[in-house]
Amino acid sequence: MTTGPLSRERILTAAVEVADAEGVAAVTMRRVADRLGCEAMSLYHHVPGKEALVDGMVEVVVAEIAGAHLAVADEAEWRDVVRRRCLAARRVMLAHPWAPAVVATRTQAPTPSFLLYEALMGTVFRAGFDVELAHRTIHTLGSLVLGFTNELFDPAPGDEPDAEEEAEAMAAATAAMPNLARLAEGVVHEREGALSVCDTQAEFAFTLDVVLDGLESRRASAAGRQSRRPPG
Numbered sequence: 001m002t003t004g005p006l007s008r009e010r011i012l013t014a015a016v017e018v019a020d021a022e023g024v025a026a027v028t029m030r031r032v033a034d035r036l037g038c039e040a041m042s043l044y045h046h047v048p049g050k051e052a053l054v055d056g057m058v059e060v061v062v063a064e065i066a067g068a069h070l071a072v073a074d075e076a077e078w079r080d081v082v083r084r085r086c087l088a089a090r091r092v093m094l095a096h097p098w099a100p101a102v103v104a105t106r107t108q109a110p111t112p113s114f115l116l117y118e119a120l121m122g123t124v125f126r127a128g129f130d131v132e133l134a135h136r137t138i139h140t141l142g143s144l145v146l147g148f149t150n151e152l153f154d155p156a157p158g159d160e161p162d163a164e165e166e167a168e169a170m171a172a173a174t175a176a177m178p179n180l181a182r183l184a185e186g187v188v189h190e191r192e193g194a195l196s197v198c199d200t201q202a203e204f205a206f207t208l209d210v211v212l213d214g215l216e217s218r219r220a221s222a223a224g225r226q227s228r229r230p231p232g
Contacts, residue, residue: 006038008046012056016096019057024098029053054102055110061099063112065089065146069119078127079212082120082141086208089116089147093195100148100195116145124215128223137215144208149199 014035018027029050033040047053068088074081093099103110117138124134143150174181193201 006036006042006046008056010036011043011047011053012060015053015057016060019098020096024054024057024102027053027057055106058099058103058106059110059112061092061096062103062110062116062146064092066112066115068092069116069145074119074123074126078123079216081123082145083208083212085116085119086141086144086147087205089145090193090201090204091147093147094193097195100143100146100199103146103148104143104150113146120145124219127219129219130222133215133218133222136218140211140215144204144211147204148195149204149207151196151198 011032015027015032018031018035027050029043029047030040032053033043036043043053047056065088068091069085072081072085072088076084120138120141121134124137129137193204
């Protein structure tokens with residue numbers, strides 16, 4: 001339990017603690033108030049409602065991620081810097097496994113996210129990126145800078161069918177979609193550092209490296225064209 005006078009910061013911290021321990025579905029104004037040892041109505045003086053509470057929880061986690069980004073010194077080769085920052089962000093997300101799905105539902109960027117994107121832009125500009133490639137970098141990296149990848153289809157908890165239904169569905173899918181069936185049979189999904197079905201540590205690192213290598217190729221090509229231009 002967090003202690004001290006009731007404040008927005010204390011309320012958000014308590015809400016994150018509830019989500020970390022019990023899942024985001026357990027977060028209600030009453031449940032957070034119980035954790036703080038106060039009445040639920042007293043929370044509304046600081047947080048107007050459940051949506052504002054969830055927005056604030058996202059701010060808390062993204063602020064942690066921004067701190068992790070800024071803790072990585074901008075002194076090495078740019079790919080190494082960005083890679084270490086993204087992996088540091090992932091360590092934060094692994095401590096809050098409910099957060100990726102919630103972050104993905106927000107329609108506005110949390111204010112602390114601008115700090116990490118500012119750091120990212122500083123790194124790539126110092127590496128020689130032009131404005132166009134820097135802009136594409138933000139969109140290409142996407143949620144990787146926040147420490148997770150967006151899944152194509154990530155079933156919600158409780159949505160899984162029973163064993164018999166799942167077996168029937170798999171048999172039908174195998175007959176109708178042999179290429180996907182071949183893929184499913186040949187891939188073992190490890191669970192280490194997992195935030196969802198496919199978003200494991202290995203998948204995250206692979207995706208990150210492919211993206212960074214592609215951006216470096218674009219940067220090097222642009223630098224080569226610039227060096228070949230005649231002076232004046």
